[in-house]
Structures are given as structure tokens and as C-alpha cells.
Amino acid sequence: MPEQAMGLPPHSDHGVLTLLLQNELEGLQLLRNDTWIPIHPLPNSFIVNTGDQMEIFTNGKYKSNIHRAVVNKNATRITIGTAHGPPLDDVVAPATEMIREDNPPAYRAMKYKDYMSLQQSNELNKKTCLDYIRI
Numbered sequence: 746m747p748e749q750a751m752g753l754p755p756h757s758d759h760g761v762l763t764l765l766l767q768n769e770l771e772g773l774q775l776l777r778n779d780t781w782i783p784i785h786p787l788p789n790s791f792i793v794n795t796g797d798q799m800e801i802f803t804n805g806k807y808k809s810n811i812h813r814a815v816v817n818k819n820a821t822r823i824t825i826g827t828a829h830g831p832p833l834d835d836v837v838a839p840a841t842e843m844i845r846e847d848n849p850p851a852y853r854a855m856k857y858k859d860y861m862s863l864q865q866s867n868e869l870n871k872k873t874c875l876d877y878i879r880i
């Protein structure tokens with residue numbers, strides 16, 4: 746039932762990179778300065794999204810964005826997403842190359858597996874998972 750379709754609620758991706766292959770229907774939106782910006786799919790191309798582990802590893806240089814997907818009742822929107830992250834038992838922390846005296850570590854180290862469990866749990870108390878480990 747198209748009128749019951751939900752799309753995808755606002756979230757950031759937990760991994761390093763997500764590759765999205767979409768048919769040419771809009772729906773993906775990016776949150777920027779409290780405004781939802783529509784992302785126009787380009788033919789024959791992937792959308793590459795940076796995730797939470799990228800933001801942690803780069804000590805905040807590459808941000809993990811908040812995005813959502815909305816559907817419409819006129820046509821079928823298709824997205825194939827592949828999430829790419831570190832090995833589950835790896836502990837992710839800001840890379841030493843990204844830390845300077847004027848840019849100290851901004852996130853606590855955490856095993857990727859534990860980060861994913863935390864993100865999927867209801868222990869966050871309305872914080873995002875990144876907020877939870879932000880120093």
C-alpha cells in the first residue's frame with residue numbers, strides 16, 4: 746500500500762562508508778542547518794555517504810551526516826545500499842595523524858561491535874551514538 750509506506754527515519758550510518766545505488770527517483774534527504782536538503786540521484790553513479798566510524802577516525806574532519814528517505818505514492822523508489830565498516834572486533838578511535846595539540850581526541854575509543862549494539866539499543870536516551878562517545 747503506497748500510502749502506508751514509511752521511508753527511512755532520520756539516522757546517521759554507523760560504518761565508515763555507505764554506497765547507495767538508486768533508481769532515478771528522489772527521496773534521500775540530508776539534514777543541514779535544520780533543513781532537509783533533497784539529494785538528486787545522478788544516472789549511473791553511486792552516492793557515497795560518510796558514516797560515524799569515518800567521523801571518529803578522522804577526529805571530526807569528515808562528518809557523518811543525518812539523512813532520511815521519503816517515499817512517494819506515484820512510483821517505486823529503489824535503493825541498494827552497502828555498508829562498509831571495520832572488522833567487528835576492531836577498536837575505532839581518532840587516528841594519531843588527526844590529533845594535534847589544538848585538535849585533541851574528540852571521541853572515546855570503542856569496539857565497532859559495541860558501537861553497533863549501542864546504536865541499535867534503546868540506551869541512548871535520545872542522544873545520537875556519536876554524542877554518546879563525544880569527549
Ligand SMILES: O=C(O)CCC(=O)C(=O)O
Nearest residue numbers: 758763765773814824826
Ligand atoms: O533510501 C536511501 O536512499 C537511503 C538509505 C540509507 O540511508 C541507508 O541504507 O543507510
Ligand SMILES: [Fe+2]
Nearest residue numbers: 756757758812
Ligand atoms: Fe543511511
